[in-house]
Amino acid sequence: MDSLIETSHLAGLGPDTITISNVNLSLGTGAARVHILKDISLRVGQGETIGLIGPSGSGKSTLLMVMAGLERPDKGEVVVNGTAFNALDEDALARFRGRQVGIVFQSFHLIPTMTALENVAVPLELAGHAGAAERAARELESVGLGHRLHHYPTQLSGGEQQRVALARALAPDPAILVADEPTGNLDETTGRQIVDLLFTKHAERGMTLVLVTHDSGLAHRCDRVVRLRSGRIESESDAHEQADA
Numbered sequence: 001m002d003s004l005i006e007t008s009h010l011a012g013l014g015p016d017t018i019t020i021s022n023v024n025l026s027l028g029t030g031a032a033r034v035h036i037l038k039d040i041s042l043r044v045g046q047g048e049t050i051g052l053i054g055p056s057g058s059g060k061s062t063l064l065m066v067m068a069g070l071e072r073p074d075k076g077e078v079v080v081n082g083t084a085f086n087a088l089d090e091d092a093l094a095r096f097r098g099r100q101v102g103i104v105f106q107s108f109h110l111i112p113t114m115t116a117l118e119n120v121a122v123p124l125e126l127a128g129h130a131g132a133a134e135r136a137a138r139e140l141e142s143v144g145l146g147h148r149l150h151h152y153p154t155q156l157s158g159g160e161q162q163r164v165a166l167a168r169a170l171a172p173d174p175a176i177l178v179a180d181e182p183t184g185n186l187d188e189t190t191g192r193q194i195v196d197l198l199f200t201k202h203a204e205r206g207m208t209l210v211l212v213t214h215d216s217g218l219a220h221r222c223d224r225v226v227r228l229r230s231g232r233i234e235s236e237s238d239a240h241e242q243a244d245a
């Protein structure tokens with residue numbers, strides 16, 4: 001209970017959706033082994049938006065993968081929407097991810113042999129959702145791609161591909177959405193459209209959003225900015241206060 005009291009600064013945002021406690025993670029073997037995340041603790045309130053910034057190599061992507069259950073920490077605990085990842089085996093963690101975690105990558109990660117519709121529908125089918133194709137079509141329409149359902153990724157622009165990836169991430173109605181430099185492969189105008197779409201979806205659905213970005217202006221559109229340096233949290237600040245300062 002003590003730990004709940006510590007979240008009083010998030011009181012207006014309700015319970016935590018993501019609680020990371022004393023997470024340490026090393027990757028690689030032998031001389032190439034790197035201690036990437038060092039004693040990271042972070043709480044993210046339900047519906048909160050977090051901008052995660054920091055120099056290249058500071059551990060942003062790795063921390064996002066830990067939140068998404070794609071990397072397991074060596075030490076520490078991750079709880080998402082009330083579920084402790086440590087208690088889940090790989091299959092259970094994959095099922096949890098399929099229902100509760102949406103992930104958007106810089107390089108889209110669409111399956112090239114599948115149409116836009118299939119890219120969105122297949123994960124829904126795998127997660128056991130009824131009416132996957134109809135739901136996928138609705139989701140693509142909601143990101144402005146109703147006219148591109150049967151196009152393959154190579155037939156789509158970068159911005160359109162990222163919209164498909166966003167539709168895929170949002171289709172299961174996840175509790176959290178993590179996005180790793182989602183505008184990094186896009187020109188400025190297209191990137192801004194994707195970010196606007198991301199925040200529109202957040203306003204509509206209220207999922208918790210963690211956005212990794214190099215762009216501090218973009219990070220400051222979030223409720224809070226968390227800065228990593230060399231695998232540690234260097235600072236956490238209210239984005240709006242910091243913007244005013």
Ligand SMILES: Nc1ncnc2c1ncn2[C@@H]1O[C@H](COP(=O)(O)OP(=O)(O)O)[C@@H](O)[C@H]1O
Nearest residue numbers: 027028034036055056057058059060061062063
């Ligand atoms: N699989 C891995 N094996 C060894 N080192 C890794 C691995 N993945 C990432 N790293 C190292 O961990 C550090 C943090 O990486 P990353 O989380 O990708 O940082 P960021 O996203 O902030 O640029 C980097 O120094 C990177 O080289």
Ligand SMILES: [Mg+2]
Nearest residue numbers: 060061062180
């Ligand atoms: Mg990265």
